[in-house]
Amino acid sequence: MGVRARVLRRKPIEQLVHPGGGLQKTLGVGHLTMISIGATLGTGIFVVLGEAVPAAGPAIVLSFVLAGFTALFSALSYAELAGLIPASGSSYSYTYATLGELIAWVCGWCLVLEYGVSVAAVAVGWGQYVNELLDLVAGVRIPDVLSQPPGAGGVVNIPAVLIVVLAMLVLLGGAKGSARTNTVLVLIKVGALIMFCAVAFTAFKAGNLKPFYPLGLAGMSAGAATLFFSYIGFDAASTAGEEAKNPQRDLPRAIILSLVVITALYCAVALAAVGAMPWQQFEGSEAALSRVLTDNVSGAIWPILLSIGAVVATTSVVLTVLYGQTRILYSMSRDGLVPSLFAKLNKNGVPYLNTIIIGSFIGVLAALVPLGALADATSIGTLFAFLLVNLAVIILRRTRPDAPRGFRVPFSPVTPMLGVAFCVYMMFSLGFATWVAFLAWMVVGLAIYFSYGIRKAKV
Template identity: 60%
Template sequence: MSFARSLLRVKPAEQLADEGSHTQLHRTLGLVPLVALSVGATLGTGIFVVLAEAAPAAGPAVVVSFVLAGLAALCSALSYAELAGSVPVSGSAYSYTYATLGELVAWICGWCLLLEYGVSVAAVAVGWGGYLNEFLQGTIGMRIPDALAAPPGEGGVVNVPAALVVLLAMSVLLMNVRESGRVTTVTTLLKIAVLVFFVAVAITAFNSDNMTPFAPAGFAGISAGASAVFFSFIGFDAASTAGEEARNPRRDLPRAIMLSLAIVTAIYVLVAFAAVGAVGTQVLGDSDASLATALQVVTGQGWPSVVLALGAVIAIASVVLTVLYGQTRILVSMSRDGLMPPMLAKVNRRAVPARNTLLVGVVVAVLAAVVPLNQLAEATSIGTLVAFGLVNIGVLILRRTRPELERSFRTPLMPLVPLLGLALCVYLITGLDWITWITFGIWSALGLIVYFAYGIRRSKLNGAGVGVGSGSGGGVAGEDGNENDSGAGN
C-alpha cells in the first residue's frame, strides 16, 4: 500500500461493528441511563457557566443565541443518530470518520475529540469552583482563598476545587459502569430539578424592561453569543461513546441522542429567558455563579441562591463525570485500532479501562487547576465543531458508498440536513477568537506529529492487520482478555 493510500484507508463499518460486538466492556446500559449520560454531559455547562459570558455580548437576544446553537447541534445530532445506529461502537465521531473518510481524517477527528472532552471537563470543573464558593459563603460565611480557587491569570495560583472534582469523578469511573450509570442518573435528575426551581422563582420577577433593547449588538452579537453558548451543547453525543456498553445500541443510541438534545434545548431556553427577564444581562455578566446571583437579587434572601449553588455543585460534578467517561471510551477505540498505546484499551476485572481512566483523570485535573475558564471554553468549541462537521460529511459519504448498510435511524431530508449542519459548524467556527485558532493549530500540529511518529506504523490496518477478526482486533482484544479473564468468575 502506498503512503498516500495508507492515509486514506477506511475501516469497514462491519469490521467496526464486529469488534464492538466482541468488546471486553459490559453491556449494562438501557435507554434511561443513556439519556442521562447525554443530558448529564450537556446540561449545566452552558447555563451554569457560559451564560455569564454570552449574555453581555448578545444582550437579551442570548435566548436566540441558544436557539441558533441548538439548531446547529440538531443537524449534527441527526447525523450522529444515523451513524450511531449504523456503527454502534465506543469511538463516537472518531469511529464514524474511520468508516467514511479514512484513517488520517479519523485520527484528526479523534484528536479533536480528545481536545473537546478533556478541555470541556476542565472548563466545567473551573466553573464548579465558583458555585462551591457561593455555597460556602451562604452556609458558613467563608470562601476558599483566591490563591487556591483560581488559576494563574485570574488572581490565583492553582484551582484546587477544580482539580479535586475531576479526581472525584475519576474515582467514580473506576467502579463498574452500572454503578457509575446510577450515579449519573441521580445527579442528572437533581440538576433538572434545580433548574426548574430557578425558573419557578426567577419568572416571578420578570420585567419586560430587561428585554430591551433586545439585540443591542444586532445579529453580530447574536452570532457571537451562539458561538460562545455552543459550548453548552457539547455532550449530547456522549451516548455514542457508550456504544459497547449499551444493551441495545442500534435501537437506543439514536433515541438517546435525540431525546437528550430536545430536553437540554428546552431547559436552556427557559432558563435563559427567565434569568434575563428577572435581572438583565448586566447582572448575569458580573458573576461566575450567575444564576445563584440572580436568585439573590430576585428574592433579596440568601437561601434560594444557596439551594441553587448546592444543586449546581452536585450537578456540575455530574458533567465532569459523564464527559470524562466519554473521553476514556474514545481512547479505548483509538488504542484498539493501534493508533494509541495498547495499554489504554486494557480493562480490569470490573470491565473498566482503569489505566486509561487514571491517565485521563490526572491530566485533566492538572489542566483544570492551571488554565483560565474562557480559554478552555473556546478551545472546546473549535474541537467540537470540527468533529461535528466531519460527522455531517461522513453520513453523506456512507449513504452514497454503502446504501445497503443496516441503519436503525435515517437522517431526514438528505442531503439538506447534513449540509446545513456542516455549514452552521463552519459559520460558528468563524466567530471564535483568533487565539482559539492558534491554540487549535498547535494542538493539531502536535496530533499530526504523534500520528506520523507512532500511529501510522502501528495501525491495525497496516499490512497484515487488514482482515476482520484475527489480525485487526485480535492483538488488543487478546491482551484485554488476559487481564479481564482473571475476574470472569466474579
C-alpha cells in the same frame, strides 16, 4: 503498503460494530440520555447568560432556539451514525469507516483536546462554585493559595484535583454504576434549574421584555453564536455505543431526546431570567442566575439551593466527559493508533489504566494550569468533529446505502450539508489565538501519528 495507501485505508463497518470481546452491555436508553444531558447541562447555563444577554437583550430566548437549531443538524447526523456504527469511538469511529485513517486520527486527536481540556476547565469551575457555596452558607472561602493555579494568585487548585479524582474512582467501579450516579446528579441539577424558573417567575415583569429586539436580529444571532457552546456535549451518548443494550434503537433516541430536553430547559431559564431582571443589568455578571435570585427575589435560601445545583451540575459534567474521553482512547488503542495499555480492562469491564492515566493527567492540568484561551480550543475541536460526522453521513449514504440504520437523517444530503456549513461558519468566527492553539495541537498529533500510529494500526 505505501504511505498514501496507509493514511487512506478505511475500517469496515462490520469490524467497528463487532470488534470482539471488550466492554459490557449494561446501558439502556434512560442511561444514555442522562449521559448526554449530564455532559451538556453544566457550567454553560450557569454563567453564559451574563455574556449572551447583553448581546441579544430579551431576544436571548430565541437565541437559544437558534443555537439549538444549529446543533440539531449535527445531532441528526450523530443519531444516524450512532445507530449504524455503535462503537465507543464516536465520531472517530465514524470517520475511520468513511474518510480514512489519517482523518480518523485527526478527529480522535480533536476529541482528546475537546474532552481532556474541557474536563480540566469544568473542574476549575467546580472549585469556584464550591467556594461560592461555602461563602453563602458559612461565610468562608478556600484560600487562593489552595484554590487557584500558579499565575492566578495560587500554588495548586486542590478542589479541581479533588473532583477529578472522585470522578475517576466512580468510573473505575463500572459503566452501570457510573451511569446510575450520573442519573442522580442530572435529576438534581435539572431540579435546581426548574426551581430557578419557578422562583424567578414570581418576580416576572412583562415590561422587562420590551423592546424584545433592542439590538436587532443581528444581536439575536450574536447571542446564538455565544450560546452554541452551551450545547456541546450532546454527542456524549455516542461514546457509549458498545455498552448500550440496544444501540441501534436507543442511541438515536437518546441523542435527539437529550437535545430537546436541554433546549426546552435553556429557553425556560432564559425567559425567567430576563423577565425577572432587566437585560441591561446582566452586563459583567458571571453568576447571572444567582444574581437574578439575590437581587429580585426575597429569601436567602434560593441562591444557596442554586449554588448547590451548580456544584452538582459541574460534578456531572466532569464525570460524563471523563467517561467519554476514556472510551475514545479505548477505541483508538484497540485500533493500534495509541499504545495497547489504554485498552486493558479490569474485572468490571473498565479500561482501568486508561482511566487512571487520563484522570491523573487532567488532575494535574486542572491543578496547575490557568486554562484561559486554551479552553477555547475545545470549541474548535468539537466543531471540526461535528463537521466530519456530517460528511460521514453523506459518504455512507452513497457507499453503504443498504446498511441497517435505526434512524435516518431527513432530507439528506441537504441536512448534513447545512450541518457542515454551520460548523464552518462557527469555526471561522473563533479568534486567532484559538486557531493558533488548535494548529499547534494538530502538529503534535500528526507527529505522533506518523511516528507511531501509521506503523501500529490494526486494520
